Amino acid sequence: MTSGASLPSCVPLNNGTQMPRIGLGTWRLDGRAGEKAVEQALDIGYRSIDTAAQYGNEEAVGRAARRSGVPREDLFVTTKLGNGEHRFADALRAFDASLQRLQMDYVDLYLIHWPLPAQGRTSEAWHALEDIHGTGRARAIGVSNFTIDLLDRLLTSAQIVPAINQVELHPGFQQGGMRSFAAARGIVVEAWRPLGERDRLFQTPAVQELARKHSRTPAQIVLRWHLQLGHLVIPKTVHPERMRSNLDVFDFRLDDNDLKILGAFESGRRLGEDPDVVNE
Ligand SMILES: NC(=O)c1ccc[n+]([C@@H]2O[C@H](COP(=O)([O-])OP(=O)(O)OC[C@H]3O[C@@H](n4cnc5c(N)ncnc54)[C@H](OP(=O)(O)O)[C@@H]3O)[C@@H](O)[C@H]2O)c1
Numbered sequence: 001m002t003s004g005a006s007l008p009s010c011v012p013l014n015n016g017t018q019m020p021r022i023g024l025g026t027w028r029l030d031g032r033a034g035e036k037a038v039e040q041a042l043d044i045g046y047r048s049i050d051t052a053a054q055y056g057n058e059e060a061v062g063r064a065a066r067r068s069g070v071p072r073e074d075l076f077v078t079t080k081l082g083n084g085e086h087r088f089a090d091a092l093r094a095f096d097a098s099l100q101r102l103q104m105d106y107v108d109l110y111l112i113h114w115p116l117p118a119q120g121r122t123s124e125a126w127h128a129l130e131d132i133h134g135t136g137r138a139r140a141i142g143v144s145n146f147t148i149d150l151l152d153r154l155l156t157s158a159q160i161v162p163a164i165n166q167v168e169l170h171p172g173f174q175q176g177g178m179r180s181f182a183a184a185r186g187i188v189v190e191a192w193r194p195l196g197e198r199d200r201l202f203q204t205p206a207v208q209e210l211a212r213k214h215s216r217t218p219a220q221i222v223l224r225w226h227l228q229l230g231h232l233v234i235p236k237t238v239h240p241e242r243m244r245s246n247l248d249v250f251d252f253r254l255d256d257n258d259l260k261i262l263g264a265f266e267s268g269r270r271l272g273e274d275p276d277v278v279n280e
Helices: 031-044 058-068 088-102 124-136 148-157 176-184 205-214 218-227 240-247 256-263
Strands: 008-013 018-020 048-052 074-079 108-112 138-144 164-168 187-191
Touching: 031 048, 031 058, 031 240, 058 074, 058 088, 074 088, 074 124, 088 108, 088 124, 108 124, 108 164, 124 138, 124 148, 148 176, 164 176, 176 187, 205 218, 205 256, 218 240, 218 256
Parallel strands: 048 074, 074 108, 108 138, 138 164, 164 187
Antiparallel strands: 008 018
């Protein structure tokens, strides 16, 4: 670690392992540039990396992890089951292919990337993840983009409660109902697109004022809001200085009024796709 940043703190998952509260998102980080960004992040002090079969960068992430010299047991690697692989046998094969691309013996977390409710195979895919978990090659298993209804349905036939639900979550789309539902079942919520509509959000006088008050950047204010609400975050950036500042959010605290100010940005509007309609 070269930056002097301390390692991000962790939260316990329901499988007994610990997951860093901040990781590097890698959507759109691919090829040589993606590999370099992941390597820089690991050098700066990131220990959790979020990839997916669909990002086309598992090989790059695996190479960066090996080049970093960080021992495998100190890393937390998440990858995801691609859409179109929800049949039991396809999911098993897809998982093997992910490990092969990562050149790893196991991942720390394997997620169903999208529920694809219209295909009607979500439970089948989950049973495959349970099977994989049983082999020890996915230390924890979880889901992504699940609504309350979809989680509720999954839980009726699940043997294992998902460790994580990774969802779109930011001040403009706060998922209050889903967060309460998950908390009551020991499911940790992880925020994708954690910075939300950042160009607009960071310019608002309220966020600028909070940044001034705490002598932080708007991004740090938003990331701190997530941490205080108990979310894991995986901001993506290619810039080392942003990697550092996104990680440097453990030594200040928003007060109740600050949280209320950020809470008022709720719009109920997604920026990304609606999991109920994504079908391929
Ligand atoms: N499960 C899912 O379906 C799903 C969907 C989407 C995303 N994800 C995961 O979640 C991760 C994060 O989501 P995301 O990439 O959509 O959104 P994000 O992390 O909220 O935002 C990424 C954008 O913010 C910029 N950025 C990062 N740090 C910044 C800072 N400190 N100040 C200003 N701008 C900053 C980055 O630009 P620069 O690179 O130029 O810095 C990048 O364009 C993804 O990378 C992926 O791993 C999962």
